[in-house]
Amino acid sequence: MLSPSWLLAALPAADPPRADWVEAGFGLYLHWPFCQSKCPYCDFNSHVAASIDQPRWAAAFAAGIARVAARTEGRVLRSVYFGGGTPSLMAPETVAAVLDTVRAMWPVANDWEVTLEANPTSVEAGRFAGYREAGVNRLSLGVQALNDDDLRQLGRRHTAAEAVHAFEIARATFERVSFDLIYARQDQSLVRWQAELDRALALAIDHLSLYQLTIEPGTAFGARFAAGGLRGLPDEDLAADMYDATLERCATAGLDAYEVSNFARSGAESQHNMLYWNGGDYAGIGPGAHGRLTLAGTRHATVSPSAPEIWLQATEADAPAAMVWEPLSGQERAEEYLMMGLRVRQGISLARAQAMGVDPGLSQRIFDASQDGLLEIDGDRVRATARGRLLLNALLRNLLVGESCG
């Protein structure tokens, strides 16, 4: 039988750590904090504003980008992601101004990926061409559901027909399009979800994000749930069955579960998101945006104020509070690498994790988890098995805190 000492002996001697941006790339996340209304399940940093001074925002984004660029000069930028909030409320000129700044600051890869998150209403679909013009080459649509009752229940401002129409326009406009669905909704049966998923797969799709509804504290759903409302949510067994059915349906349609909730045809994976899961470097610009940047061999976490007006003022004043840098210890870096890396199909490199500085007990725990059928060890790669992926939080609790299964 394999033993952990064997496992360690079989590994190549750890090289000096390579910077994460060399290892897994460098990207930029930009946060647009506004929405037309607040969805009851959503705990993203999103705000409803009466009016938005777009040129002022464009200028602030440019200032924020320039400041990070000054510390990361010369890196090749692989991807940009406009996330929100609702970035499809940005004027195409604002998007163009941001991308112009980006191109002026860093060398960009020939095949860089520029994604924008869009809500599928007709008004927003009218701006798709403008985004394409500005340089966006991938659109991620928040469809959420394909039936109107559930869309209403989720507080969405579009119908299923509108969403499908927006998808068709997007398909005709961008090289790559993905959409999001939220399932495990109130009173949703397994059969109904399967039928809805089949309709989604029947569209000309090569990438889907399929999220089980999470009840987040601090949201309208969170409050209703805490007060004993929101009945009819699936229990653990139904949720697991729904997940299994999702894997099975997507696999049949040729979409691989390359991450816990992300499905793609080979080559259609989101490059930007892969960078997060593979522990790459990314700049985070905008209210509440997070970044991870390696400077002089030390990985840093960056955070910005989440209130839009405060972020604007701090950025315009060039105040240090506009982006706070915190160094991460080797242990923290390794923990994040495991948390993120075990979500994806290809898993993590044990040598890389060890070079970051994991505690000595980790290889034993990895070995134990492999014996329990939760992890799979393949040379230097450690991956979650299908069962391990579905139990990832419990597995991580054991790996990172070294306590028994629970």
Add this chain to the structure above:
Amino acid sequence: MTDLDHIRNFSIVAHIDHGKSTLADRLIQLTGTVAERDMKEQMLDAMDIERERGITIKANAVRIDYPARNGKTYVLNLIDTPGHVDFAYEVSRSMRAVEGSLLVVDATQGVEAQTLANVYTALDAGHEIVPVLNKIDLPASEPDRIKAQIEDVIGLDASEAIEISAKTGVGIPEVLEAIVHRLPAPTGERDAPLKAMLVDSWYDSYLGVVVMVRIMDGVMRKGDQIRMMQTGAKYGIDKLAVLRPQMTDIAELGPGEIGVLTASIKLVRDTRVGDTITHDKKPCAEPLPGFKPSQPVVFCGLFPVDNAEFEDLRDAIEKLALNDASFSYEMETSAALGFGFRCGFLGLLHLEVIRDRIEREYDIDLITTAPSVVYKIHLRDGTELELHNPADMPDPATIDHIDEPRIIATIMVPDEYLGDVLKLCQDRRGIQQDLTYAGSRAMVVYDLPLNEVVFDFHDRLKSVTKGYASFDYHLSGYRTDNLVKMSILVNDEPVDALSMMVHRDRADARGRLMCEKLKDLIPRHMFKIPIQAAIGGRVIARETLSAMRKDVTAKCYGGDATRKKKLLEKQKAGKKKMRQFGKVDIPQEAFINALKMDG
């Protein structure tokens, strides 16, 4: 000092929630004892836990000056008492210090079990009783019907019952007048040697031990050398005060007066409620008869979740015991749980209150083991032992027979629910003693095993009667029965903290219910877990907790890494609230909740 004619001492008694503390508020307010801006609701309920649960746990005294309509000013000493049956002892003790009672009856609810129990205690103490009908502001109140009920059920003249609303203040002036004119003044000899009753004592972090006294004869002054007649301990009085409700110094206390003293007493245990205090040099001839001490009836183990907190737990328990003489404790060790304490309580509410206070005020997470009553085990060799903890049960082969404690329960219930109540009592091995009617309300008296009542009987009673039944009980003695120890095995390992004594005929049903409950209370693990109940080596019930199937965050992107890490930290902290038995984590609430037999 006030002359006897101008003093009235009384307690406010009622069934739980009938409005005692709110009435006390109004009396304090109307007499201007507390400035308007300092008033708050149920202001005598000062403990956090009292305010949170909206109930009174500890009796509280206040001294009020009342200028009556006859032009004279009276000193009124009122004692607000708890309504819950667990604290009945507190009520009876308070009543010994006063001459009269205001019997509050909720005019929407009528006479309930504790109303009756309180009347009997008040009559025992020789009290005058003034009935007060409260909550007449509510449309559902029926003062006339309730008056008739008071006469029928209690046999008390209700023609002069006062109709009030403690909420709006209606009728409060009449209550004050009735206190003066219908309750007797105390008696006593100012010139006789000092004879004072030790009514209560508690620990104050600034003042140390504070003793509440009621002067029967003589005069007590600051600086006096006093002696406790039972314990023989001698002290010098450092401080003499009255409660308004905050402490206000006073030069002397004369006959009929109620006040507090401090005297550099180290431990509350050195003061014995019911003891007689006299002057050391010139003692009184006869001590007062004293009180019957309270008896803890429910025992359980309290263990820190984190073994390193044992010393903190000891400290917390000692401090709480200072304030609560009815709570007992001794050290206990358990293979699975480490060091802790076996504690005795007056009932389950009392247990929960103490446990909450330890967790909250001392920030210690606790494991509470299955509560148990005290069994008397008679061994074949003729010896008898008291079993406080099922884990200590001797080898059954050495046992001749086991006696269990029984109670007499009085339940008042509208007759449409009577059938459910009788069934509940029958299910709990009750023997009916009496059944009488007063209008549409029935009064049933049952002889029940304490063990069947202590944990959840009250909750069940409330739920089968939609809250319309009320309940009171007192211990009646011991009786031999067919009792066995039931063990619980989780993942094939016995968990001592869950073992319990049960009646043999009820063991299978209890075992099944325990296993089902535990299946809900223990979170799923990554492997499946058998849960079994056994008597001796024989398994009588079994459930299987299936393995966890899904626990993964749906969304995790760049901004979520930090959040996710926090979540893991939180889960890690959550795990701390559990205790590991073999490979299984059992949450701390499971130990007590598994015993509740609802559902």
